[in-house]
Amino acid sequence: MIIKKLIIAEKPDVMKKFINALEPSAKSHKYAKYTYFYEGTQYIFASACGHLFQAKMPEEIDANNKQWKIEKLQLPDILPLKAISSSKAYFNCLKELVKRNDIDEIVVCTDPDREGQLIWALIAKNLKMSAPVTRVWIHEWTKAGLSKAFKDRKDNTYYKNLETAGLCRMQADYFIGMNGTRVNTKAFGGYKNVINEGRVQSPTRFLVAKLEKEIQNFKPEDYWTITLTTTSDDSEHLSLQSGRLSHKEASSLEAQLHSLPYTMHKEVNLKEVRCPMLYKTNDVNMEAINALGLSAEKTTNILQKLYQDYGLTTYPRTDIQQISVSSSKEVMKIVDSLDGIGLVDEIIDDIKENHRTFQKHLINFSAGEMPHEAITPTYDGEPSKIIGQLSSEEKAVYLMVVKRFLQGFYPPAKVEETKVSTDANGVKFSCTGKIIVEANWMKINGIPKDNILPHITDGKDYHYVNHKVEKKTTKPPARYTEASLLKAMENAGRFVEDKKAKSILKEVKGIGTEATRSDILKKLYKTGFLVKKGKVIYPTDKTMALVDILPNSPLTSPMMTAQLETKLSMVEKGKMSFKEFMGSVNEQVDELVNSAKDNSGKTIDSVAPIKSQSSQKSLDSIGICPFCGREMKENSKSYYCPGYKDGCNFSIWKEIAGKKISKTTVRTLLNKGQTSKLKGFTSRNGKKFDAVLHINKGTHKVEFKF
Template sequence: MGKILVLAEKPSVARDIGKVLKCNINGKSYLEGDKYVITWALGHLVTLADPDIYDINLKKWSMDTLPMLPKKMELTVIPKTAKHFGEVRKVMKRNDIDELILATDPAREGELVGRWIIEKVGFRKPIKRLWISSQTDKAIIDGFKRLKPGNDYLNLYQSAVCRAEADWLIGLNVTRALTCKYNAQLSAGRVQTPILSMIIEREEEIKRFKPKDYYIITGKTKDFKLQWQNKNGNSKIFDENFAKEVLMKVTGKSGKIIDVEENNRKQYSPALYDLTELQREANRIYGYSAKETLSIMQRLYENYKVLTYPRTDSRYISSDIVPTLPDRLKAVSFGQYGKIANGILKNKIVSHKGFVDDKKITDHHAIIPTEERMNISNLNNEERNIYNMVIKRFLSVMLPPFEYLQITIKAEVNGEIFTAKGKIVKSKGWKTVYDSDENLEENNEDKNAEGLKDQILPMIKKGDNISFVSVDLHKLQTKPPTRFNEATLLSAMENPQKYVQMDSELSKTLGETGGLGTVATRADIIEKLFNAFYIEKKGKEIIPTSKGRQLIDLVPDELKSPLLTAKWERELDLISKGKMDGNTFVDKMKQYAEKLVKIVKNSTDKYIHDNLTGNKCPVCGKHMLEVKSKTGRMLVCQDRECGHREMLSRFTNARCPECHKKLELRGQGEGQIYVCTNCHFKEKLSSFNKRFKENNHKADKRDVEKYIKKLREENETPINSALSDALSKLNLNS
């Protein structure tokens, strides 16, 4: 009897499955047991072929060879992992292999990783699919008990192929057209360009904004503070003279409480995390980039197995997960969570619609803890922060609502109305989980900062007299829209219809298709915009560069609209459900690529390098460009084919000994110096390091082991992604 081959996406996943399936023989690129053989990819091993595979003349970038529209897209082995592909191929071609179980990531891209390898190898034996949301032993055992026929996922594979081919056709054609037309390293795509357009439009809104002065009036009694309001409940006064008249009218006056309104309120826990919400919160609370949060999540999912699959767009769990909740609660009943988790376990878990809803789940449920218990001290600080966030949200949804009495007081003072608000907590409910968390409340960029704040109010009733100890007139200004940071940019990508004017039907389309990009790709898209130097950071704020602004002026208008990609995602979804033919979609993409290239060819616009320096490239002699990246400043050669770059300075985690701000490292080799941009402290790298070593004891052995372990784990993350590998060859770096 032959053996069953299991194809995993990464070596770490292969090891987890191998442990469960008792595959104890270690081969060069496989694990083997009595019944199973397990091999693994390294992310994508196979991708779409470069243009020159179809025609050698396409190796040279020229407007004359555009558009590039292959009749049939070919696959090629990615060179940097070709040796490993060869080893995987040998295992898949073994005569004793009777069938294959595809165990790559349970998502559209994971399907593509495995199926492209299968296709390139020419594997023609029966295929089954393993579809699990966590890497615990229990999840793997359960997954192998309910394997699905591989044919059930052929439509998902077709959808993934269409996505990849569309990105090739649009991305490579438009990128070459722009680069050749304007002699600059420019790139455009169906997702990144609308996002860049939104960032630039926000910047234009800020520039167009003209602040207006306005006034608010507050009156203080000996016990509490009230705020003036007009008959419509508005506290802003834009007429200075009127504001002063009100001030004079009420200063030193007494009044009466004319209304005391008490309302019992309930506030339910926020929904469980999907990836985008977790990335948004982690950026707001800890300043982690979307990419960093995803990387941390991957380690918690794959290496530690304490969290479920991270690349999910659902904030609910399915009813079949409910029986596993007690074990998950036991796994997190440590430290500060022990009392809360045990309290939930003592009572019957109420699986209400606030977190259990089969109808609101697509491929994966929300991110929740697994049944795996671990010593949290084994996690580094970043891992601990993310794990804690998920645990808190998980516990919250199973706790009662936060209940309070909302009190609103209305007073009349010499004919003018003043109000105050207070809150009496009746039951903390789910907020007990966040007792020590100052970052619970979300920052709302549209929130009225001058709105009434809750305060402790004395016992007061209608008809009571009040008198002002003081009355103050506050002069304020209306504020422009805030710039995007990574958290708010993720929100804009998820719901672009809120940021772009369009009719209700188009807005509905965007809402239904999940916005720009997917939970799995949004972090990479933001990173690409930084790496192409279209955007840069100013503190936490994201601002467009001159290059980014010019690109948006040069690309065809249709490519700037978020609606275009929303329509595509809807069609890809239909393909994945077998309701649309993939060939029809790809044919449309070819026609669209042809149209876009024609628009670029006929354009009369110009591109100007306004970051050109006097430094000449040591390789080709052309003048270099100075650019800012997320890690510092660098010089890059303006010639796309040369691609030489030199680091001018980079931001570090070293702290200034005088003001404790992060230091910038400038220069090359022996001449490197640390510079503080805040207080202008300067010190040579060599003397700084010497002083640092003298002032610090040797690192604890355990800390060193944890650091080495972390590096090892990070080295096991996916090496390749299909399109990014193809686009990396375009050298879009200035």
């Protein structure tokens, strides 16, 4: 009997990378539909499909949890698991393979991070294994890197603390999310008005609500600016701008401008600007939103497809912006693979003809572990054969990744920055200009338009030509777009005052991860807490009301994540036990339950987009059904909810008691639950009367209120 090693990867595509690195001749064996393992002379290769197990639902754990209450759920210290039905074949395959007598070692190759360790831990809890288990920690995803990682594998017990931290994170999210959702729904929501809570989604919607309050409370102020035009050493004139002035300051200065001398002070700095770091997931999402108009969800799906289906790019869910030393030795293979595909041929020719090398700041020379590398093109993806299969959006995102990578072959751009300033009776006027002296990497995406100033001699006096006074008004902060909200989630430390919490949130890169932030936004739209109109994100009244009712709930602040990550770090280092960690989680759960109890009795209406004078024009929808959260539709006779197939029959007639109901009135009714007093209704007896229309939440109908 030939003894073999069983290699278990996290996903089928990673399994194939190990096959390519260790035993390319291994043959495939079909276990079930879509489920395969591979066997060679030395190794058997199998995989999970991400998570194969999840915690049971509260009502499956204890019958007392079936009824939703403003009480803490009855949950054991360690949550019982159940198999994910869609992935059972993967587990059953593993269960059969570990029984084989010809296996002397099980080699775990899940992703090199806390989540990867958790995925294996949950699988292992449900397997009966006799062979020893080792763990591969992947530093580099090249063939050579995977081979080295396999060679350097360690006993899986070495990662026991990481496994415990993964289990702690899973249980914390479950305890907080399940308790928070049920308690707050029972306290403030109700049937078809679920108040979904979660460690990441709750503080995310709080960020949007907090900004909305700032906009609502914003008081515009008038100010004045002066544009001063003077002579220069050229025939062209020079324009300089003042700062903010009061009306009195502007009027006083304006009368003197024509008679003052203007001594110019000139500062010129030559700067070297390095090319940007390679892409991490959040960067691709933000740029695709801003440059291509794609949603975060769409971009995430495209990145996954480019990686998994086409093999054109590296792992798409990463917060790393560099590549490893080993990968840097393969960069010319990527350049060669891009040659002739018709997207960047001139750039490829330039790199090769000038023997350009990859910039060092894009390479990680440290000995630290890199669970993933930056998103780059692959050298074995065969883009010349696949490029024709891509949709226009897929090609656009792929080109973004390609260009960001190719910028790395060019030296820093040289930029000359010039600042000119002068003084007029104590008021400073200034202007800046920029000249791209050597574009270098900037050529890849187009050289920025230069703002070239006319020639000025430092210390020389120049004459007045004319001026312009403008009255301006301060503007409220801009609402979030998906790009700016993703950035806010990544930089959540800005929204807490505690210095230690700021530091922790910066270290863990905010709330959520590169892999989950897009899904969090999708969930917040789906559950009626946020609504997107065009590119702008608005909180719904449901969100605003919840924040008002629970201003001090632990769920409203990124602080919860900071505290959780601090303790998870202690668990990973062996300085905190599982029991101690869960004790602190239970304290947080007690706090959110008590917060709900203290404020219960206040009702949060179902979904309705927030409306204000500044946002009304941009919100062109009719509104949201107050009972099921669907977007209301319109036909010739009514405004109706399209959820009638699921039992929601809510509608508003376009004519009620002889009075035509305008779309504006309908929006008010959906937004506030009732209108102001309306005139012009006619009774069955032909008498005119005035009344308020309101939505009766008991009958689900629009009724009169006198």
